[in-house]
Amino acid sequence: MTRNRTVLALGVPDKAMSASHAKLVRDGSDWSIEDAGSRNGMLVNGARETRAELNDGDIIELGETFWLFRSRTSVTDSEDDRAPDLDSSQLTERLPGLRTFTPELDDAYHSLAKITGVHVPILLHAESGTGKELCARALHALSRRPGAFVAVNCGALTDTLAASELFGYRKGAFSGATDDREGLVRSADKGTLFLDEIADLPLPLQATLLRVLQEREVMPVGATRPITVDLDIVAASHRDLTALVRAELFRHDLYARLAGYTARLTPLRERREDFGLLVAALLSRAPFGRTARLTPNAARTLLAYHWPLNVRELEQCLTVASTLASGGTIHRRHLPELIRAQAIVPAPALAEVEPPLDDVTSNQRKTELVALLREHRGNISAIARATGWHRVQIHRWLKRFDLDPRPYRC
Numbered sequence: 001m002t003r004n005r006t007v008l009a010l011g012v013p014d015k016a017m018s019a020s021h022a023k024l025v026r027d028g029s030d031w032s033i034e035d036a037g038s039r040n041g042m043l044v045n046g047a048r049e050t051r052a053e054l055n056d057g058d059i060i061e062l063g064e065t066f067w068l069f070r071s072r073t074s075v076t077d078s079e080d081d082r083a084p085d086l087d088s089s090q091l092t093e094r095l096p097g098l099r100t101f102t103p104e105l106d107d108a109y110h111s112l113a114k115i116t117g118v119h120v121p122i123l124l125h126a127e128s129g130t131g132k133e134l135c136a137r138a139l140h141a142l143s144r145r146p147g148a149f150v151a152v153n154c155g156a157l158t159d160t161l162a163a164s165e166l167f168g169y170r171k172g173a174f175s176g177a178t179d180d181r182e183g184l185v186r187s188a189d190k191g192t193l194f195l196d197e198i199a200d201l202p203l204p205l206q207a208t209l210l211r212v213l214q215e216r217e218v219m220p221v222g223a224t225r226p227i228t229v230d231l232d233i234v235a236a237s238h239r240d241l242t243a244l245v246r247a248e249l250f251r252h253d254l255y256a257r258l259a260g261y262t263a264r265l266t267p268l269r270e271r272r273e274d275f276g277l278l279v280a281a282l283l284s285r286a287p288f289g290r291t292a293r294l295t296p297n298a299a300r301t302l303l304a305y306h307w308p309l310n311v312r313e314l315e316q317c318l319t320v321a322s323t324l325a326s327g328g329t330i331h332r333r334h335l336p337e338l339i340r341a342q343a344i345v346p347a348p349a350l351a352e353v354e355p356p357l358d359d360v361t362s363n364q365r366k367t368e369l370v371a372l373l374r375e376h377r378g379n380i381s382a383i384a385r386a387t388g389w390h391r392v393q394i395h396r397w398l399k400r401f402d403l404d405p406r407p408y409r410c
Helices: 103-116 132-143 162-167 183-187 202-214 241-246 252-258 272-285 296-304 311-323 337-342 357-377 380-386 393-400
Strands: 022-027 032-033 043-044 048-050 049-053 059-062 065-068 124-125 149-153 191-196 231-237 261-264
Touching: 032 043, 049 231, 059 296, 065 272, 065 296, 103 124, 103 132, 103 261, 124 132, 132 149, 132 231, 149 183, 162 183, 162 202, 202 252, 241 252, 272 296, 272 311, 296 311, 296 337, 357 380, 357 393, 380 393
Parallel strands: 124 231, 124 261, 149 191, 191 231
Antiparallel strands: 022 032, 032 049, 043 048, 043 059, 059 065
């Protein structure tokens, strides 16, 4: 405590940061950040600043460490005494295999874990690529039901074959039915049936599915007696089912049966505090990802991108980038062109005095510049676009390493 003010000092294992790099200052409900005389300076949303007012979602760069500013971190469940986690190693898995720093998503996982025990139908509202099936599988694992987890893509079901695929058929029920088939619903008996993109289920099948949910019975094609099933139901859609009900494009009685408990899964653009968790997890699964690391320019580009296809798009991006980098350092040029083009990142203004490079870093930078000169045929503008480096800085390095771009232009 100093003059009735509390000072919190945070230490970060980042060699690129100064001993006293920056300080956060609170004025009522407003926050600002000030450079504390660091040798590398600081960036806020990709632009070099000495002082900046902070808004929710701002990205701060100190050394090679990225910080996300949130104006609030409180947990919304007033009956829960959970405190926000600051260390990823201490994060609690509310659902098996799923962790998050995002308060809203953490609340959703926490509530879903409670609901799982009472076996009511669960409806997940989420955009494509957010991990709806991963969440459904986690709910199945938590339920400890002995049956299988069966996923059904309702959008892929055709009117003519959907009934037999979902509910099975008896031998001889139609041409080609050479044996009995139990169908997808019965395959999930004593387990969990995941109905993905339920809004795309044809209207005639909605009535049949409603009976399954009401009576817990399945009538296979060609059968004369129904078969009892014991199911947990998880449905998901990226569309607004209530709007479809009002437009009479989705049965209101089926919606009532499916929406025992409704949860929203947060899209990637709204959970950037989880970026480190997700990147580490996705790289660990990529063929060349376990030894890969990101340069600040590459990380800045990823954070600036909107991610309309969510985690699935991030996974594909990292798989490609780590492969192109052969498991080494992922540079901005290794990222897909679409992401580089649409991620609006201002070129950081250069400090008056450039931080010195040690011998190892200097040799790596020279080798990298030579490779870039060859790849882009000595075009400095193309190198700047691919890497996010400032053109002036590239010319400084060329001079330092006695590299002439002209021989590479042939």
